[in-house]
Amino acid sequence: MERLIQDDGQPHYGIFTTPPKRINYRDFDFRSPMGRRLGALAKWRRFHQFQYFGLISEQLIVGCALANLSLAGIGFVYLFHPPSGRMIERQFKLPFGFGTHFSQQPDDGLCELRSGRNLLRLENRPSPKEKRLLVELDDGTRIDACFSEDEPRFQPMCISTPAAVNGWVYAQKVAGVRCAGEVRSSLGDFDLQRLGAFAHHDWSAGYMRPETHWNWACLSGQVAGRRLGLNLSCGVNETSYTENCYWLDGELLKVDTVRFAFDRQRPLHPWCISSQDGQVALRFEARGQHQERMNLGILASNFKQIFGQFSGVLRPPGRDEVPVANLWGFVEDQYVRW
Template sequence: MDPLIQANGQPHYGIFPTAPSVINYRDFDFRSPMGRRLGPLAKWRRFHQFQYFGLISDQLIGGCALANLSLAGIGFVYLFHPASGRMIERQFKLPLGFGTRFSQQPNDGVCELRSGRNLLRLENHAASQEKRLLVELDDGTRIDACFTEATPAFQSMCINTPTAVNGWVYAQKVAGVRCTGQVKSALGDFDLAAIEAFAHHDWSAGYMRPETCWNWACLSGQAGAQRVGLNLSCGVNETSFTENCFWLDGELIKVDTVRFSYDREQPLQPWRIDSYDGQVALQFEARGLHQERMNLGVLASNFKQIFGQFRGVLRPHGRAAISIDNLWGFVEEQYVKW
């Protein structure tokens, strides 16, 4: 596909069969809400980008994220061992993003954060359609995980939506793919292929609402003979189009809007997630939590990513229902001011 921003300074909108070649945000005709043309400084300040790589299996759960918030570069990584309930987690915040770099090509290039002897690195390779996570921490923790969208063929969710009065958000989502690689940590050493791990991936960027919040849910696993992945959200990426979908053996099944029902004061209590079109009816039971709070005045975040197990049913139109029986995955609640 062509670059996201067209020659007239306006983005392509919609759900795309393939990813844009580049998120060329500097070419965007960025205006104030009253129509005044904004310059390079405003484009830099308001553009935000993040990437996430998740690992899912019965024996090990993991997540790593990098975010470029213009005024700060942020990263986190965690590993959770379901059998013991033990967890490793680290967080990094770097002023003005010093020590980070971010490619604006969704399917190619490197995003990484370096802090002392710690490295968080996400690589996307266009030729092989591979995505790789490399984490090296000063306590000896090492994650080297990889998946491919080439074999068997996988349909990514690639979407760009208008946001607020003058913005847009591009998002690219993957879930329900087999993962290979190695994890070495205080929780033990794991061969990801041997423990039948799955992966999911999120690449997002754009001019998001200056103050926003959202819910998100994702699962990956084996349901009978089928590989299943799920990506649902509420509160972002849903103006004109939504990113809601699930995958059966790599085939993307579009889903309508969804409702997240849960107790915000007790997020570890059960969640209920249902789609308006009836294709999704799930309950989520929490098993653990990664959370962060940050309040720097101009930047603020209250973030909860909860990992646990889903039960329920997926009902693709015109097909047999898919029973979801204790598949591992994530739900999320996030508030952001940026």
């Protein structure tokens, strides 16, 4: 598919085997809930885009995100060292996205944020098909990590769904892939390949609900010699289709709707995550969190990304159960008004 938005101004919807080459949001026939056609300013204001890259290993956990919220460009990065419990965190908020660049090509583009001597960059390369994270901070922290999707069996989750009465969301997710590269920081120097690190990636964009909330879970690791990745959410991409799935050695297996049971006021207490079709039954034990709160009137966010370990079972239809024991991953609780 060359473009997500068709000639009639409407998106393609569904779950795709290959991603669109371009999210041509400016061609969207954007209208008010009452049917009035909206112009270029409204298209710019309501279009939002974000990208996330996570690294998982027993020795190092990393999360990095960039977001274009039209009125602001936002980025964060954190590094957590499980053996010591030490953590490095940085957050960036740039008015009107000054100092940022965002491509609308999920597999062939560059997104980055520059603030002083700090750089967060996410590259999506088509040939070979790679995702790369580059972080350079003014305290000497440097992350250079990449993974490849160039294996015949691997299929990313590519999904486009309606959102509210006049919007849509395109999301592209990957988990359970091996990661290479290096990290230098005050936590230590790490060779990601030697650590046996895994990566996951999220590229999302669209005209999302003006006020929304979601929960999300992701894990990556190895179970009985097989690579396992998992992506589950509730609250954002469930209109007609869901993004819920897991990967076994790169093979995508679809999951029905999921339920996140947890205490919102005590997010570091255990979470229970289960799917309606019985394929997922997991318990999450938190080890730490990255949290951000922002209230600028028009823009507001209450964001908690919690890292820890999953245990439980996955039940792929017609196959042996997949036990999950203390695999590292993430859960998320997010409210946003944009």
